[in-house]
Amino acid sequence: MLGKDNGHRESAPSSDGALIGVEDLEPPRWADVDQKVAGANLWQTVRELPTAARLVIGMAFEAAPGRTLLAGVVQLASGCASAFGLFATAGVLTQLLTAGPTPERVVASLPAIVAVVVAFALRGLLESAVSAVQGVLMPLVRRAAQDRLNAAVAEVELLAWDDPDFQELARQGGYQGVQAVESSVRSIAQISSALVSLAAALTTAAVLNPWLLPVLLVPTAAEAWASMRAAKQGYISFLSLVTRRMRLSVVENLLVARDVGTERTALTLQEPLLSEHRRIADQVTTEAIRAEHRQTWTRLIGRALAGVGTGLAYCVLGVLLYTAAMPLAIAGAAVIAMRAASSALSTTMISINRLYEHSFYLRFYTQLLGESANRRRPATGRKAPDNPHTIRLENVSFTYPGADAPALTGIDMTLRRGEIVAVVGPNGCGKTTLGKLITGLVPPTEGTVLWDEVDLTSVDATSVYSQVALIDQNPARWPMTADTNIRIGNLASADPYGIVWDTALRESGADEVRDKLPHGPDTVLSRQFRRGHELSGGSWQRLSVARGIYRDHAAVLIADEPTAALDAKAEARVFAGLQRATKNGQEDDQHRTTVLVTHRLANIRHAHRIVVMDQGRVTESGTHEELMAADGLYQELFEIQAKPYATEPGETAWKTVQVLD
Numbered sequence: 150m151l152g153k154d155n156g157h158r159e160s161a162p163s164s165d166g167a168l169i170g171v172e173d174l175e176p177p178r179w180a181d182v183d184q185k186v187a188g189a190n191l192w193q194t195v196r197e198l199p200t201a202a203r204l205v206i207g208m209a210f211e212a213a214p215g216r217t218l219l220a221g222v223v224q225l226a227s228g229c230a231s232a233f234g235l236f237a238t239a240g241v242l243t244q245l246l247t248a249g250p251t252p253e254r255v256v257a258s259l260p261a262i263v264a265v266v267v268a269f270a271l272r273g274l275l276e277s278a279v280s281a282v283q284g285v286l287m288p289l290v291r292r293a294a295q296d297r298l299n300a301a302v303a304e305v306e307l308l309a310w311d312d313p314d315f316q317e318l319a320r321q322g323g324y325q326g327v328q329a330v331e332s333s334v335r336s337i338a339q340i341s342s343a344l345v346s347l348a349a350a351l352t353t354a355a356v357l358n359p360w361l362l363p364v365l366l367v368p369t370a371a372e373a374w375a376s377m378r379a380a381k382q383g384y385i386s387f388l389s390l391v392t393r394r395m396r397l398s399v400v401e402n403l404l405v406a407r408d409v410g411t412e413r414t415a416l417t418l419q420e421p422l423l424s425e426h427r428r429i430a431d432q433v434t435t436e437a438i439r440a441e442h443r444q445t446w447t448r449l450i451g452r453a454l455a456g457v458g459t460g461l462a463y464c465v466l467g468v469l470l471y472t473a474a475m476p477l478a479i480a481g482a483a484v485i486a487m488r489a490a491s492s493a494l495s496t497t498m499i500s501i502n503r504l505y506e507h508s509f510y511l512r513f514y515t516q517l518l519g520e521s522a523n524r525r526r527p528a529t530g531r532k533a534p535d536n537p538h539t540i541r542l543e544n545v546s547f548t549y550p551g552a553d554a555p556a557l558t559g560i561d562m563t564l565r566r567g568e569i570v571a572v573v574g575p576n577g578c579g580k581t582t583l584g585k586l587i588t589g590l591v592p593p594t595e596g597t598v599l600w601d602e603v604d605l606t607s608v609d610a611t612s613v614y615s616q617v618a619l620i621d622q623n624p625a626r627w628p629m630t631a632d633t634n635i636r637i638g639n640l641a642s643a644d645p646y647g648i649v650w651d652t653a654l655r656e657s658g659a660d661e662v663r664d665k666l667p668h669g670p671d672t673v674l675s676r677q678f679r680r681g682h683e684l685s686g687g688s689w690q691r692l693s694v695a696r697g698i699y700r701d702h703a704a705v706l707i708a709d710e711p712t713a714a715l716d717a718k719a720e721a722r723v724f725a726g727l728q729r730a731t732k733n734g735q736e737d738d739q740h741r742t743t744v745l746v747t748h749r750l751a752n753i754r755h756a757h758r759i760v761v762m763d764q765g766r767v768t769e770s771g772t773h774e775e776l777m778a779a780d781g782l783y784q785e786l787f788e789i790q791a792k793p794y795a796t797e798p799g800e801t802a803w804k805t806v807q808v809l810d
């Protein structure tokens with residue numbers, strides 16, 4: 150029997166029962182802020198509606214000024230036609246209900262009847278015009294909103310995508326926000342038209358008898374309160390479910406994602422994933438039902454109060470008739486006005502309520518635009534030095550956002566043009582992170598990265614990136630053709646005779662990949678598309694190496710584990726290719742600085758310098774021979790790798806690996 154202190158407890162996997170994430174995942178920071186917003190009182194939130202309306206109208210104007218004006222005009226005209234119809238109907242009733250012989254009353258009311266017919270025909274026409282103009286305007290606004298968003302997020306610094314809060318804001322504010330912008334166009338149009346009708350109905354009622362106005366406002370206020378409160382309750386519930394919904398969508402994705410398909414099937418994870426989904430979905434559904442109950446109660450109270458208010462209005466009408474303060478002929482028109490007011494009110498409230506609901510997502514949208522602008526490196530107008538002679542890291546430390554410990558600490562290092570510097574060390578010691586700092590992809594938390602003594606944070610980012618080639622540890626699998634996958638390394642390449650192209654293909658081994666493709670170089674490398682093709686991991690890596698070499702103008706090449714997935718022959722070819730790419734055909738061998746991150750120590754013996762890292766620090770630095778003599782971590786790692794190749798007992802690893810070279 151396993152005892153409590155059987156010595157295995159510390160290494161047993163920890164679990165709080167959750168398969169995805171942990172049960173009490175912290176909500177994103179923006180959701181915290183929004184909980185406070187959701188806690189604000191009704192008046193404070195109503196005050197936000199004009200801001201939402203301004204944003205949407207502004208975007209509509211920007212996207213299509215003429216059509217926006219036209220939409221506003223036809224919408225108001227349609228409201229005016231309704232109002233005119235109401236006045237005309239009231240006129241007809243007043244004529245019909247006055248004392249006198251019926252035929253005369255009918256004849257007297259004929260002009261008003263014609264006015265009613267004209268008003269309703271006009272309203273019908275204008276309503277068709279409204280939907281036609283809106284039908285064109287809404288997709289234009291949506292496109293503009295999406296474009297503004299794309300432009301904002303495309304420019305954010307790399308580090309923002311390491312921040313889960315920003316990622317979730319991008320998800321909510323991106324998809325939902327753009328939809329909210331589009332839907333708000335319709336809500337605002339409906340509000341403006343309904344307000345005209347409401348004003349007409351209230352004015353008619355007030356003209357008929359001023360007492361009717363205050364009593365009509367009672368149901369208005371009750372309905373307004375209930376709709377707003379219900380929307381707010383829905384929003385609070387949405388915020389309380391943010392992390393669980395995130396986890397739900399992660400499980401939904403894992404159930405269908407292709408990249409985890411093999412393990413999902415082999416590990417028979419379908420059932421655990423399904424039950425995890427059901428478990429979280431149960432919690433979400435329970436909370437959603439609870440929220441729905443709360444909203445139903447609120448709406449019920451609102452309706453009851455509105456009903457009381459309407460009843461009160463009819464009582465007032467009765468009292469006015471009873472006390473002869475209002476003639477019967479007017480009472481008919483008053484009833485029509487009251488019914489019109491109630492219907493316009495209901496439309497106004499529904500539209501305001503929709504806008505209010507959209508306003509939450511509009512806030513995510515504007516928050517995302519603002520946050521993206523904050524996370525953009527400000528343009529300085531200064532450029533990084535071309536082809537820097539030296540790259541110097543001065544006491545550089547770096548901590549990823551939200552991380553507890555630094556990934557790099559106190560790095561001092563100088564790289565010279567034309568050097569191949571190999572970076573080695575155990576997993577997680579900071580090699581990849583170092584590459585990102587050298588190339589300005591992330592700024593140091595402390596210290597400075599200097600290219601020819603110019604601080605990289607003081608220059609425009611693109612002037613740095615345009616001089617960098619990166620062969621990533623996990624190469625991007627671009628859903629493009631095989632050739633485009635390489636060509637994007639240098640879209641502006643001036644290579645009329647295809648010399649760089651041929652070199653890139655040959656040195657990386659991408660030529661072999663290309664030759665075997667079912668539709669040749671134009672084969673689309675994505676199974677998302679029909680006739681799309683999937684490559685092996687090693688083939689993707691060859692394309693990535695080709696992309697790096699094809700970027701021949703880059704002054705700095707970072708090759709991060711470029712051969713991790715390659716067979717021995719391809720690996721040797723790539724290392725030789727990278728060495729040549731460093732020289733880049735220049736006579737003086739001084740063209741490019743190459744940083745080579747690798748665990749394959751046998752391949753880096755000819756590096757000009759080898760930097761050994763451990764736990765975020767540089768612990769050793771020198772040539773292969775110097776480091777072997779130093780008897781440190783490098784020598785230990787090297788011997789571990791060389792040992793399996795020893796053929797004679799007692800043969801030194803050093804000698805054996807020399808054979809590999």
Ligand SMILES: Nc1ncnc2c1ncn2[C@@H]1O[C@H](COP(=O)(O)OP(=O)(O)OP(=O)(O)O)[C@@H](O)[C@H]1O
Nearest residue numbers: 311549550552556575576577578579580581582583
């Ligand atoms: N995007 C990230 N966000 C937060 N922490 C990160 C991120 N990337 C890496 N880290 C952390 O930074 C440290 C250094 O990671 P890095 O990838 O630089 O190591 P490495 O030496 O390249 O590892 P490997 O040999 O496994 O590729 C690790 O502790 C890792 O957990």
